[in-house]
Amino acid sequence: MTTETLLTVSDFSVVYDVDPPVEAVRHVSLALERGEILGLAGESGCGKTTLAYGIQRLLKPPAVITSGHAVFHDESGEDIDINALDAAQMRAFRWDKVSMVFQGAMNALNPVATIGRQLEDVFTTHRPRMPKGERREECARLLDIVGVGRDRLRSYPHELSGGMRQRVMIAMAMALRPQLMIMDEPTTALDVLVQREILEQISDLRTKLGFSVIFITHDLPLLLEISDRIAVMKDGAIVELDTALNIYSDPQHEYTRRLLSSFPSLTGERGDFVRGSETQEAAR
Amino acid sequence: MTTLELRNVSKRYRVRGAGDMLALDDVSFTLTSGQTIALVGQSGSGKSTIAKILTQLERASSGHVLLDGQPIPHRGPGLRRYRQRVRMVFQDPFASLNPYHTIRHHLERPLRLDAVVPQDQVEDEVRSLLARVRLDPDATIDRRPHELSGGQRQRVAIARALASRPELLIADEPVSMLDVSIRLGVLNLLADLQRESNLGVLYITHDLATARHFSDEIMVLHHGVVVERGAADDVILRAQHEYTRALRGASPDPDKHFADPSGRAVTRS
Numbered sequence: 001m002t003t004e005t006l007l008t009v010s011d012f013s014v015v016y017d018v019d020p021p022v023e024a025v026r027h028v029s030l031a032l033e034r035g036e037i038l039g040l041a042g043e044s045g046c047g048k049t050t051l052a053y054g055i056q057r058l059l060k061p062p063a064v065i066t067s068g069h070a071v072f073h074d075e076s077g078e079d080i081d082i083n084a085l086d087a088a089q090m091r092a093f094r095w096d097k098v099s100m101v102f103q104g105a106m107n108a109l110n111p112v113a114t115i116g117r118q119l120e121d122v123f124t125t126h127r128p129r130m131p132k133g134e135r136r137e138e139c140a141r142l143l144d145i146v147g148v149g150r151d152r153l154r155s156y157p158h159e160l161s162g163g164m165r166q167r168v169m170i171a172m173a174m175a176l177r178p179q180l181m182i183m184d185e186p187t188t189a190l191d192v193l194v195q196r197e198i199l200e201q202i203s204d205l206r207t208k209l210g211f212s213v214i215f216i217t218h219d220l221p222l223l224l225e226i227s228d229r230i231a232v233m234k235d236g237a238i239v240e241l242d243t244a245l246n247i248y249s250d251p252q253h254e255y256t257r258r259l260l261s262s263f264p265s266l267t268g269e270r271g272d273f274v275r276g277s278e279t280q281e282a283a284r
Numbered sequence: 285m286t287t288l289e290l291r292n293v294s295k296r297y298r299v300r301g302a303g304d305m306l307a308l309d310d311v312s313f314t315l316t317s318g319q320t321i322a323l324v325g326q327s328g329s330g331k332s333t334i335a336k337i338l339t340q341l342e343r344a345s346s347g348h349v350l351l352d353g354q355p356i357p358h359r360g361p362g363l364r365r366y367r368q369r370v371r372m373v374f375q376d377p378f379a380s381l382n383p384y385h386t387i388r389h390h391l392e393r394p395l396r397l398d399a400v401v402p403q404d405q406v407e408d409e410v411r412s413l414l415a416r417v418r419l420d421p422d423a424t425i426d427r428r429p430h431e432l433s434g435g436q437r438q439r440v441a442i443a444r445a446l447a448s449r450p451e452l453l454i455a456d457e458p459v460s461m462l463d464v465s466i467r468l469g470v471l472n473l474l475a476d477l478q479r480e481s482n483l484g485v486l487y488i489t490h491d492l493a494t495a496r497h498f499s500d501e502i503m504v505l506h507h508g509v510v511v512e513r514g515a516a517d518d519v520i521l522r523a524q525h526e527y528t529r530a531l532r533g534a535s536p537d538p539d540k541h542f543a544d545p546s547g548r549a550v551t552r553s
Contacts, residue, residue, distance in 0.1 A: 044463055220464070221536035221538050225541045248542055259465060262465045262468055264468070264493045264494060266496065266520065266540075267520060267537055267540055268537075268539035268540070
């Protein structure tokens with residue numbers, strides 16, 4: 001019996017134990033629904049990436065998780081306290097249940113191995129008993145799904161465009177049919193036309209395959225269009241968490257309003273946005 | 285009134301094993317003081333090649349670059365004088381300032397090299413430049429770049445560009461490396477300075493929304509060809525060219541996204 005909630009994060013805090021210590025994530029609690037796209041918005045240094053890494057225990061010293069839990073409600077009905085997993089369990093958990101598309105991931109491919117081989121690595125590691133033929137077919141199918149095409153299995157990364165490489169990374173992250181994909185600025189380095197295509201694809205696949213997405217970016221207009229709900233982070237804390245529509249039409253927190261007003265409207269009225277007339281106060 | 289003109293400019297890069305790559309294909313336009321033109325396009329469209337040709341970091345393969353009708357010099361004191369009049373602001377304020385030097389040094393250098401003011405007024409001029417970009421001179425002048433935020437650094441870079449009292453400014457993605465909540469501040473600053481000094485600004489960006497709000501005109505560049513040019517609102521709201529419409533359609537536009545079927549945007553409180 002599965003519950004509607006996929007991931008419960010409660011009172012989660014991360015401190016970078018340097019001098020002076022930096023409270024990067026402060027008492028964050030949130031519940032992620034199954035099949036939901038949750039946008040995590042905030043500016044550099046707000047702790048959004050640290051939170052995403054922290055949930056999967058990907059942080060390295062000096063980062064220390066000082067409080068809280070992340071509990072993963074597996075589709076088998078089992079509740080997994082991620083903080084309590086030992087090294088072997090953690091290794092089995094990552095990528096299988098939760099995968100991640102990293103910032104600049106397209107540059108993380110090995111330049112001297114074909115993308116087919118790199119995709120196969122996922123299966124040889126996590127599904128060692130899978131027969132070779134099936135493994136090959138699965139890799140080919142994944143490249144079809146993300147729109148790169150199976151004829152690219154034998155291509156090297158430099159033979160693909162940035163957008164295609166990023167799709168390969170998304171294929172890799174989907175390989176084991178994880179229940180949650182965490183995407184950290186997955187399209188920031190891409191052109192807007194390519195970005196739009198990839199986002200539509202993620203959205204389609206989410207509907208088809210039913211996984212959840214935590215989508216991290218500073219690009220609030222983008223999040224407003226693709227997310228079901230949005231969490232706005234500032235100084236390590238979630239200052240507002242609501243549906244995209246409510247964040248857009250009725251933001252409660254002053255910082256959310258400031259972030260919204262940082263993006264002039266593409267086609268709408270100019271509103272209270274005035275060109276020029278900069279104030280001393282704005283010169284932070 | 286200063287006018288910078290690109291006339292039928294093409295630029296070819298030789299690519300090993302792949303023949304020539306035509307980065308710019310017969311581009312013509314003029315930039316006049318007092319006017320802000322946005323140059324939009326995706327990566328690889330040729331935006332930065334135009335910036336490099338305008339600042340003579342690259343030479344056009346064919347065509348002409350004219351300042352007030354005169355061909356611009358390719359070398360020597362003439363080129364130097366040209367570069368005093370047409371200045372560039374780069375994308376990355378973390379890379380364009382030298383980490384060894386104080387802010388004072390960064391701003392004194394163009395003042396001395398171009399002998400903008402007499403020696404004994406250099407310090408005052410540095411302070412007034414900092415004030416013009418809305419930085420507190422006392423708090424900034426003896427700092428080094430790493431002690432400043434990205435936005436403050438870009439303000440210093442703008443102050444440096446203004447030091448030689450240019451007539452035209454080429455700003456290549458001046459805010460794309462900055463945090464979102466300070467981008468508009470820096471763009472507003474550029475708009476203020478543009479008006480105060482009657483500067484001509486070429487604002488190079490991939491962001492259609494800020495292009496619309498910060499410029500009088502927009503030029504859309506696609507594969508080295510200017511496919512559309514016109515008043516900012518016309519290009520965004522009534523795009524003629526298919527490519528412009530595709531760009532607009534792909535850009536996030538929450539106002540349209542949340543508009544009800546009648547086309548009216550949900551009211552923002």
